[in-house]
Amino acid sequence: MTQNSGKTTIDLKNLKAGGFIKELGKDLFTVRLRVPGGRMSIEKLKKIAKVAEKYGSEGVHLSVRQSIELIHINFKDFDAVVEELAEVGQEVASCGPRLRVPVACGGCEYNPNGLMDTQQAALEVDRELFGSMTGHHKFKVGFSGCPHDCPKAAINDVGFVGAVRPEWNGENCLTCGLCSGACREGAIVPGEDQRPVFLAENCLYCGDCVKLCPAEAWHVLKKGYAVYAGGKWGRRPMVGTLIATFLPADQVVPIIREILSWYQEQAEGMGRIRLGEVLLQKGIESLLDRLRTTFPNSVKLETTAPTVIDRQIRGLNSAEC
Amino acid sequence: MQPIDLRGVCCPTNFVKAKLAIEMADVGDVIEFYLDDGEPVQSVSRSLKGEGHKLLSLKKADGYYVLEVEVA
Numbered sequence: 001m002t003q004n005s006g007k008t009t010i011d012l013k014n015l016k017a018g019g020f021i022k023e024l025g026k027d028l029f030t031v032r033l034r035v036p037g038g039r040m041s042i043e044k045l046k047k048i049a050k051v052a053e054k055y056g057s058e059g060v061h062l063s064v065r066q067s068i069e070l071i072h073i074n075f076k077d078f079d080a081v082v083e084e085l086a087e088v089g090q091e092v093a094s095c096g097p098r099l100r101v102p103v104a105c106g107g108c109e110y111n112p113n114g115l116m117d118t119q120q121a122a123l124e125v126d127r128e129l130f131g132s133m134t135g136h137h138k139f140k141v142g143f144s145g146c147p148h149d150c151p152k153a154a155i156n157d158v159g160f161v162g163a164v165r166p167e168w169n170g171e172n173c174l175t176c177g178l179c180s181g182a183c184r185e186g187a188i189v190p191g192e193d194q195r196p197v198f199l200a201e202n203c204l205y206c207g208d209c210v211k212l213c214p215a216e217a218w219h220v221l222k223k224g225y226a227v228y229a230g231g232k233w234g235r236r237p238m239v240g241t242l243i244a245t246f247l248p249a250d251q252v253v254p255i256i257r258e259i260l261s262w263y264q265e266q267a268e269g270m271g272r273i274r275l276g277e278v279l280l281q282k283g284i285e286s287l288l289d290r291l292r293t294t295f296p297n298s299v300k301l302e303t304t305a306p307t308v309i310d311r312q313i314r315g316l317n318s319a320e321c
Numbered sequence: 322m323q324p325i326d327l328r329g330v331c332c333p334t335n336f337v338k339a340k341l342a343i344e345m346a347d348v349g350d351v352i353e354f355y356l357d358d359g360e361p362v363q364s365v366s367r368s369l370k371g372e373g374h375k376l377l378s379l380k381k382a383d384g385y386y387v388l389e390v391e392v393a
């Protein structure tokens with residue numbers, strides 16, 4: 001699908017998924033690149049630098065969602081930019097009512113806190129679902145490797161946080177006191193004979209005890225993602241609600257698919273609306289019911305609605321504004 | 322060996338100092354480290370274990386922790 005005005009030729013299929021964002025200046029666009037999980041090969045980085053130098057301005061912009069954005073690109077150069085980036089397999093990202101490029105922290109490959117392979121998950125979601133049309137609004141996905149949650153998973157439409165459910169095996173315990181001293185949540189307290197007592201209600205599932213115990217007395221009972229749905233930031237922020245726990249890595253794409261299809265159906269006729277607001281109107285139980293059949297071991301029995309964050313900027317009195 | 326006092330030393334300087342102390346010791350030596358509560362006790366202990374040393378015990382003292390490590 002090539003458009004030719006007589007002067008300029010542009011391949012419109014390059015523009016299909018978006019990623020080309022109009023700037024203030026005449027004919028100028030920002031080109032947002034597809035960088036799942038914020039990871040990039042040096043080969044691609046070098047090529048991007050070359051393309052930016054040739055068609056862009058003196059610099060690039062790093063977006064808050066881990067993308068590299070080429071700025072000040074003339075729309076007449078779209079085809080050339082796309083073609084040259086394609087030489088190293090670099091693609092353009094998406095915008096509009098689609099599933100966006102997933103973000104992720106470094107995960108467990110080299111980060112000592114990491115519990116789940118977030119990079120792998122981000123790549124998989126990007127490969128399987130990137131650009132999926134929602135029919136309503138944007139749809140963001142994010143991954144955190146552990147409960148430190150540096151990427152703030154719960155402000156995505158669907159966010160994942162790596163978690164470990166520890167279990168204690170008394171036989172191996174040396175009563176060294178490391179675990180109770182190191183648990184920051186007060187979930188392990190020294191009991192009789194200094195043997196650790198696990199207070200499950202305080203546990204954040206960070207896995208520190210398992211990593212620290214010198215005797216392997218703490219081990220991993222369950223490992224997977226805590227899943228949050230309905231988050232967003234922007235003008236009317238909401239924090240997503242916990243809908244599933246210890247979801248195995250191979251269920252990540254299937255659960256997003258299922259949430260997406262619930263959203264597509266339920267938001268019918270509601271206009272341009274994010275998942276969180278649909279959840280507020282239709283009730284979280286409807287989504288849980290839907291997911292329970294496919295993910296019976298992970299979906300929560302009950303949960304609360306996503307939390308609306310009131311930033312108190314409305315209703316200022318006249319002296320304040 | 323004298324205890325190594327890492328109180329008031331931030332991450333990751335505390336860990337680097339612990340590594341230097343361990344370099345001076347022999348395999349099988351037991352070293353005590355004094356560590357602040359919070360991130361220091363957490364991450365220094367875990368990193369030393371990660372490098373193959375044997376953590377023997379962690380005791381709460383007055384406002385800090387005493388970590389006992391056997392050099393591997």
Ligand code: SF4
Nearest residue numbers: 105114145146149150
């Ligand atoms: S969320 Fe956890 S694994 Fe990810 S960067 Fe933060 S501390 Fe590391």
Ligand code: SF4
Nearest residue numbers: 183203204206207209
């Ligand atoms: S997983 Fe984390 S919070 Fe839970 S007991 Fe272990 S160290 Fe404490």
Ligand code: SF4
Nearest residue numbers: 173174176177179213
């Ligand atoms: S760290 Fe391991 S060996 Fe030490 S007290 Fe805890 S469970 Fe027992």
